[in-house]
Amino acid sequence: MLSHTAQISMLIALAFYAAILLTLLRNKRLNLRYALLWIFSGVLMLALALFPDILPAIAEMVGIVSHTNALFALVFFCLILILMSLTAIVSGLNDKVKKLAQDNALLEKRLRELEQREDEP
Amino acid sequence: MKTLVIIPAYNEEKNIAATVTELRRSCPALDVVVVNDGSRDATGELCRAMGVPVLELPVNLGIGGCVQTGYRYALERGYAAAVQFDADGQHPADALPALLEPIERDEADLVVGSRFVGGAGFRSSAMRRAGIIFLSGLVHALCGVHVRDITSGMRAAGPRAIALFAADYAQDYPEPESVLAAGLCGLRIREAAVEMRPRQGGESSITALGGAYYMIKVSLSLILRRIFFRRG
Numbered sequence: 001m002l003s004h005t006a007q008i009s010m011l012i013a014l015a016f017y018a019a020i021l022l023t024l025l026r027n028k029r030l031n032l033r034y035a036l037l038w039i040f041s042g043v044l045m046l047a048l049a050l051f052p053d054i055l056p057a058i059a060e061m062v063g064i065v066s067h068t069n070a071l072f073a074l075v076f077f078c079l080i081l082i083l084m085s086l087t088a089i090v091s092g093l094n095d096k097v098k099k100l101a102q103d104n105a106l107l108e109k110r111l112r113e114l115e116q117r118e119d120e121p
Numbered sequence: 122m123k124t125l126v127i128i129p130a131y132n133e134e135k136n137i138a139a140t141v142t143e144l145r146r147s148c149p150a151l152d153v154v155v156v157n158d159g160s161r162d163a164t165g166e167l168c169r170a171m172g173v174p175v176l177e178l179p180v181n182l183g184i185g186g187c188v189q190t191g192y193r194y195a196l197e198r199g200y201a202a203a204v205q206f207d208a209d210g211q212h213p214a215d216a217l218p219a220l221l222e223p224i225e226r227d228e229a230d231l232v233v234g235s236r237f238v239g240g241a242g243f244r245s246s247a248m249r250r251a252g253i254i255f256l257s258g259l260v261h262a263l264c265g266v267h268v269r270d271i272t273s274g275m276r277a278a279g280p281r282a283i284a285l286f287a288a289d290y291a292q293d294y295p296e297p298e299s300v301l302a303a304g305l306c307g308l309r310i311r312e313a314a315v316e317m318r319p320r321q322g323g324e325s326s327i328t329a330l331g332g333a334y335y336m337i338k339v340s341l342s343l344i345l346r347r348i349f350f351r352r353g
Contacts, residue, residue: 105156
């Protein structure tokens with residue numbers, strides 16, 4: 001069971017978290033597609049702060065004695081998910097950049113040939 | 122046979138002119154294209170001054186993405202054969218006819234220029250040879266194709282290999298992986314003896330410290346490619 005102090009601290013931290021997330025989304029500095037996991041993590045933490053009975057149930061289910069440790073484990077799990085999705089996103093971007101750079105090189109070559117042909121006759 | 126020589130070049134201003142001149146002298150019938158991988162030196166300007174066609178990559182993609190640009194160019198222009206040729210002077214131009222012969226006769230889809238078959242010439246350090254033997258064995262185990270000089274960057278590709286490499290080519294340290302990819306797709310692969318020279322300038326892409334990283338990365342990507350390979 002979380003102490004009331006811990007519960008209140010969590011809620012305050014979550015308020016900050018939500019404020020930052022919403023500001024980034026409103027200013028279009030964060031693509032909603034990539035913010036989904038952050039929103040999901042925030043909702044999970046909010047549920048834990050509002051209904052503190054969930055945490056002991058989860059801790060017992062996965063075999064963690066200390067409830068705060070269960071909280072840490074959950075946070076780590078969320079972070080790892082987000083990091084993996086980031087790596088996947090970077091890999092996708094890498095492929096797109098490669099394709100675009102190659103297309104650019106091939107098109108630039110054709111353009112230069114066209115210009116040369118136009119200069120000649 | 123309409124043949125393209127692909128020269129990947131990254132900061133090769135010291136060697137590129139000599140390489141192109143040698144190619145033009147010993148194989149005047151072959152078309153040459155230099156793929157300039159975002160060089161920060163005068164590689165591109167030198168090539169244009171010599172009248173060599175250049176593909177200018179706007180950013181540095183690394184050897185895999187660079188060579189693949191050449192294969193995409195060969196596919197786009199309908200070349201029947203494409204040869205990969207290093208800019209640094211390691212590859213002798215007079216070996217190209219022997220490399221291209223099996224493709225011309227339609228006996229192979231991919232011919233790898235090999236230091237270890239037949240002729241003597243330049244040899245590398247014991248550590249490097251051990252790594253090459255291991256990777257060669259790994260590729261043999263994964264697809265049944267035996268290529269001794271598996272890391273050789275000198276190879277000739279026929280139409281099927283050009284189409285395959287244009288669509289899918291590993292990004293870094295691509296040489297062993299491309300042989301595996303070709304082997305898994307059922308392409309006919311051969312080796313031809315080539316007397317390589319020590320590089321004339323510049324540095325190897327594989328440093329002593331990077332050796333372990335290279336072996337782990339290449340072995341893993343070979344195994345993963347085999348696991349995820351689906352026929353057709």
